[in-house]
Structures are given as structure tokens and as C-alpha cells.
Amino acid sequence: MDKFLLRGIEEEGSAAIASYREKGGYAALEKALSMKPEEIIEEVKRSGLRGRGGAGFPTGMKWDFASRDPKFPKYLICNADEGEPGTFKDRPILEKNPHLLIEGMIISGHALKAEYGYIYLRGEYPGAKVVLEQAIEEAYKEGLLGDDILGKGIKFHLSVHQGAGAYICGEETALIDSIEGRRGQPRIKPPFPVNVGAWGMPTIVNNVETLSNLPLIVSIGGEKYAGIGNPECPGPKIYSVSCCVKKPGVYELPMGTTLREIIYTHAGGIRDDRPLKAVIPGGISTPVLTPDQIDCKMDFVNLPKVGSMLGSGAVMVFDDTVCLVRVCWRALRFFEHESCGKCVPCREGTGWLRNILERIENGFGRKGDIELLQDVAHSMAGKTFCPLGDGAANVVLSFIRQFHDEFEHHIEKKECMA
Amino acid sequence: MLDREKVREIVRKYPERRGALLPALHLAQKEYGWLSPEAMKEVSRALNLPEATVKGVATFYAMYRRVPAGRHLIQICTNVACMIFGAERLVDLLKERYGLEPGGTSEDGRFSLMIMECIGACDRAPAMLVNEDYHPDLNEERIMTILEGYK
Ligand SMILES: Cc1cc2nc3c(=O)[nH]c(=O)nc-3n(C[C@H](O)[C@H](O)[C@H](O)COP(=O)(O)O)c2cc1C
Numbered sequence: 001m002d003k004f005l006l007r008g009i010e011e012e013g014s015a016a017i018a019s020y021r022e023k024g025g026y027a028a029l030e031k032a033l034s035m036k037p038e039e040i041i042e043e044v045k046r047s048g049l050r051g052r053g054g055a056g057f058p059t060g061m062k063w064d065f066a067s068r069d070p071k072f073p074k075y076l077i078c079n080a081d082e083g084e085p086g087t088f089k090d091r092p093i094l095e096k097n098p099h100l101l102i103e104g105m106i107i108s109g110h111a112l113k114a115e116y117g118y119i120y121l122r123g124e125y126p127g128a129k130v131v132l133e134q135a136i137e138e139a140y141k142e143g144l145l146g147d148d149i150l151g152k153g154i155k156f157h158l159s160v161h162q163g164a165g166a167y168i169c170g171e172e173t174a175l176i177d178s179i180e181g182r183r184g185q186p187r188i189k190p191p192f193p194v195n196v197g198a199w200g201m202p203t204i205v206n207n208v209e210t211l212s213n214l215p216l217i218v219s220i221g222g223e224k225y226a227g228i229g230n231p232e233c234p235g236p237k238i239y240s241v242s243c244c245v246k247k248p249g250v251y252e253l254p255m256g257t258t259l260r261e262i263i264y265t266h267a268g269g270i271r272d273d274r275p276l277k278a279v280i281p282g283g284i285s286t287p288v289l290t291p292d293q294i295d296c297k298m299d300f301v302n303l304p305k306v307g308s309m310l311g312s313g314a315v316m317v318f319d320d321t322v323c324l325v326r327v328c329w330r331a332l333r334f335f336e337h338e339s340c341g342k343c344v345p346c347r348e349g350t351g352w353l354r355n356i357l358e359r360i361e362n363g364f365g366r367k368g369d370i371e372l373l374q375d376v377a378h379s380m381a382g383k384t385f386c387p388l389g390d391g392a393a394n395v396v397l398s399f400i401r402q403f404h405d406e407f408e409h410h411i412e413k414k415e416c417m418a
Numbered sequence: 419m420l421d422r423e424k425v426r427e428i429v430r431k432y433p434e435r436r437g438a439l440l441p442a443l444h445l446a447q448k449e450y451g452w453l454s455p456e457a458m459k460e461v462s463r464a465l466n467l468p469e470a471t472v473k474g475v476a477t478f479y480a481m482y483r484r485v486p487a488g489r490h491l492i493q494i495c496t497n498v499a500c501m502i503f504g505a506e507r508l509v510d511l512l513k514e515r516y517g518l519e520p521g522g523t524s525e526d527g528r529f530s531l532m533i534m535e536c537i538g539a540c541d542r543a544p545a546m547l548v549n550e551d552y553h554p555d556l557n558e559e560r561i562m563t564i565l566e567g568y569k
Binding site for chain 2: 073082083084085086087088091116122123124125126127157159161162163164165166167178179180181182183184199240241242243244248249250284314316318322326327330331334337338340
């Protein structure tokens with residue numbers, strides 16, 4: 001498959017508008033501006049595009065809800081918080097191909113009749129901020145942003161809003177709070193942001209990679225796009241592969257490529273040809289898989305069938321030298337740190353889980369600790385305000401389910417198997 | 419002094435003044451190196467927001483510093499990928515070499531250290547940011563060479 005999202009990013013100066021235009025950039029925008037907003041939404045529905053931020057929500061449906069809301073102004077927010085550990089798939093777009101995202105956002109703004117857009121960029125990407133702001137300035141200069149885009153009477157303004165180190169602000173309602181200048185804590189849903197979002201107005205939040213698909217959908221049409229990858233959730237997908245592989249990095253492949261192909265063909269297999277022990281397929285919040293499950297297709301439909309999720313598509317590969325109790329403990333330290341403190345099960349639960357895992361890892365595990373972990377996790381899953389708490393609970397439950405022996409060994413022998 | 423003109427420029431990007439709070443805090447931190455009570459007061463005056471509101475927001479986000487920082491800020495990731503490739507050892511090394519504790523500043527005021535939760539550099543772990551510079555592929559030797567460049 002030809003690359004689309006990451007095309008030409010290895011070339012020097014790929015972020016400049018001139019090199020983006022050389023690759024045919026902004027042609028889709030011209031086409032989109034000659035289309036009616038509803039026609040673009042129709043194409044997005046036909047494309048079958050599903051959100052790449054983690055939940056896989058059908059983008060066309062989200063847009064339909066937003067465009068049916070009679071309130072104006074509407075806001076378009078690009079979620080560039082990319083905080084899920086293991087995830088670095090949006091980063092190459094932000095740093096090396098920013099005009100693809102900007103073009104996608106202008107097209108989306110037109111389709112949604114949103115005149116203001118924000119890119120919520122995590123504070124940990126200062127380099128991307130410089131690149132994006134420069135790219136936005138270029139786009140203004142060439143009349144691609146502003147009050148009268150390319151003389152078509154369409155208005156769209158775009159700016160970068162820099163986060164300040166809070167994973168929870170990737171959750172769309174916490175993100176909206178953060179843009180409004182508040183502590184980023186999730187809001188109760190409904191109402192959904194498409195109806196009541198930023199400053200009480202209809203707000204469409206989409207991931208970087210989702211919005212970056214728009215130029216492709218507009219230029220080849222929804223129907224043809226739907227033929228890429230798995231027809232149930234089509235399109236190109238960026239997988240970010242890390243930890244114990246020979247060639248960690250980002251790989252743009254058709255949605256639904258198997259985990260085996262990603263690890264062994266694209267990422268070069270396990271370092272030093274060691275045995276594979278475990279894989280987290282979609283970022284730290286997604287349940288861990290065992291080596292016999294890697295023939296699974298990496299998409300929103302097939303991963304749930306083996307008890308996991310696509311999440312952000314961040315593949316974390318562990319060989320036999322890695323202690324999974326330690327990985328699980330580190331994951332929980334993350335969740336404890338990032339829990340926003342708004343709801344009790346998450347605020348207290350993540351701390352207790354981390355605490356118990358820490359004593360197991362340090363050789364002070366007690367008999368009954370595994371059951372205790374499960375008990376705490378069960379009193380969190382499904383009972384928290386937002387999915388952060390679910391993620392934390394499910395990580396622990398999946399590690400115990402899949403690697404029970406390793407936890408037992410730690411507790412009984414006070415040492416690690418790895 | 420907080421650049422009031424810059425603040426006004428930021429405010430124009432949002433339908434309500436308060437939207438400019440996070441960017442204004444970033445601006446103040448850049449100016450003073452940390453968010454002292456005076457700096458927060460200045461932000462509150464510039465945006466005409468209650469001081470409590472400003473403080474409430476500033477204390478929520480990990481990147482806003484409420485203690486004075488050293489000349490250079492080291493932000494090192496110890497999340498899963500970086501942990502597997504030895505980030506914890508690097509943190510120990512910073513303690514041995516510069517007396518740096520996580521969240522602390524070296525006695526000579528040269529470095530401050532923050533432990534980060536994934537900086538999106540897992541393919542080139544372990545990694546850190548020094549001020550706004552990104553340094554991947556660290557090991558014990560490399561981190562020392564890099565840090566010697568920050569005087
Ligand atoms: C704790 C938490 C963190 C999240 N972090 C991100 C993130 O960093 N980037 C992102 O795009 N979506 C993130 N999401 C998902 C968003 O809430 C939202 O579903 C997404 O931005 C919608 O865009 P999409 O439909 O294009 O996927 C997160 C969700 C939760 C619960």
C-alpha cells in the first residue's frame with residue numbers, strides 16, 4: 001500500500017507548505033470547497049472512517065449529530081494530546097506532515113460549518129508546537145485560513161492550544177475543560193460535546209490521525225476509501241511499535257494487518273531473536289495478549305474478539321527478559337499519577353492497585369494479594385466517571401488472567417521468573 | 419514582567435477570556451522559570467480572574483512548577499518502554515552525579531529534574547527533554563555527554 005499519512009516524511013523539509021504542495025497537497029481542499037457541507041459528511045459516512053483516538057467511534061455519525069444541532073458557533077477541536085504510553089503515531093504527522101492535518105481540519109471545518117478550530121497539543125511536544133505554528137502561519141499567508149478561504153467566502157481560523165502535562169486531558173470532555181481554562185476533569189455525558197461542548201456550543205473533537213484522513217477521503221471518494229483494509233473499519237492506520245523489537249517505529253499499514261505481520265515483518269521481529277512473551281496491542285490501557293493470540297487482526301472489530309482493544313494502535317512487545325509484574329506496576333503508577341481525582345473509585349483504586357503491585361514486585365507479596373488486586377479492580381471497572389479507571393482496572397485483570405503464574409511466582413518465591 | 423500585549427493577543431483567540439489561562443500560565447512560567455505566587459497574581463490581574471481560579475488551575479497540571487527551577491530542566495521519561503531500556507538507572511545516575519532528586523534542583527542551581535509519564539519517544543527509548551530539546555537513545559555515557567553541554 002502506498003503511504004498516505006506518512007508520505008514523504010523522511011525527506012528534509014517535509015513540513016514546509018511547498019513540499020506538501022509538491023505531493024499534491026491542498027488539492028483535496030479545493031475540491032472540498034466546491035462541495036456542499038452535507039456532501040462531505042455523506043462521503044465521510046460512506047468511507048466508514050472510525051475515530052483513531054481510541055474509541056473507534058464512526059466519524060460520519062459524530063459529524064451528523066453535530067451538524068444537526070442548530071446552535072452556532074460550532075467548534076472543531078483536534079485532539080493532539082497523545083498521552084497514552086506507548087503511543088507516538090500522531091507525532092510524525094504533527095512534526096513532519098502538519099499541512100496534512102491542517103488541510104484535513106479546514107475541510108472538516110467547512111463540512112461542519114465550524115469557523116474556529118483548535119489543536120489541543122500536549123505540553124510534552126514543544127517541537128511540534130513550533131512546527132504547527134509555522135505551518136498555520138504559512139496557511140494564513142496563502143489564504144488557506146482566514147475569513148475568506150481561497151476567495152470562496154468560507155471562514156476558518158485555527159490555533160494551537162498547548163496542554164500542560166495531564167493525560168486525562170486526552171479525554172474529550174476534560175480536554176474541553178482545559179481549553180476553557182479549567183482543571184481538566186471529565187464531564188458527565190450526556191450531553192455529548194457534539195451538542196454541548198466548548199463554551200456550551202456544539203463541539204467536534206477528533207484525533208489527529210482521524211482528521212488527517214479527510215484529504216484522502218475527499219480526493220478518492222468515500223467508496224474507494226472503504227476498500228482499504230478491513231471493510232468493517234477501513235482506511236490506513238499508523239501503528240507505533242516499541243519495546244523489544246528490532247525496528248521500533250511507526251508503520252502505516254492497512255487497517256486490520258495482523259499483529260504477527262506488524263511485529264515480525266515490519267518491526268523486524270524480536271530483538272536478538274528471543275522468544276516473544278507478551279504484547280500490549282493498543283497502548284498501556286488495553287488488555288495484554290499472549291503469543292498464541294498474535295494472528296489477530298489489528299482493528300476495532302477483531303481485537304475485542306480476543307479480549308483486547310485497538311486503542312491508539314500502540315503495539316508494545318515484551319520478550320522473555322521482561323518482568324510483567326514490573327510492567328503492570330509501572331502502568332499502575334502511571335494511572336495513579338494521572339487520575340484526575342474527581343471520582344473515588346479511580347482516585348483511591350489506582351493508588352491501592354499500585355501499592356499492592358509494588359509490594360509484590362519488591363518481594364513482599366502476601367498470599368491472597370492476587371485476589372485482593374482482582375477485588376479492587378472489580379470495584380473500579382464500570383464504576384468510574386470516565387474510562388481512565390476502567391483502563392487501569394482492566395490492565396490489572398488482564399495481566400493476572402494471562403500471566404497468573406508469574407504473579408504467583410513473585411509472591412511465593414519472592415523473585416522474578418524473567 | 420508578563421507581556422500584556424502578548425496576553426491580549428492570546429485572549430483574542432478565545433470566545434472567553436478564561437480560555438487564555440493555560441497559555442498565559444505557560445507565558446509566565448517562561449518569563450520567570452516557575453510560577454511564583456507573584457507570577458500567578460500577575461496572570462490573575464492580566465486576565466481579570468480571581469487568584470484562587472488561577473492557582474486552582476496551576477496546581478492541577480504537572481508541567482506548571484510551583485518551586486523555583488534550576489537553569490536547565492531535565493524531563494526524563496521512566497514509563498514502560500523507557501523503563502525496559504534502563505531509564506531508572508539513568509535517574510539514579512543523575513542523583514549520583516548532580517545530587518538530583520525527582521522534583522528537585524541541584525545545589526548549584528544548574529539542573530532541575532522531573533520524572534515524566536511517556537513523552538512519545540518509545541521507539542528511541544530511553545528519552546528525555548532538556549528545556550525544549552528532545553534527546554532520545556540515551557545510555558549512561560550519552561546522557562552525561564549531553565548534560566555537559568548545558569552549563
Ligand atoms: C483517559 C483518556 C485519554 C484519552 N487520550 C486521548 C488522546 O491522547 N488522544 C486522542 O485522540 N483521544 C484520546 N482519548 C479519546 C477521546 O476521549 C476521544 O474519544 C477522541 O479524541 C475522539 O476522537 P476520534 O473519534 O477521532 O477518535 C482519550 C480517552 C480517555 C478516556
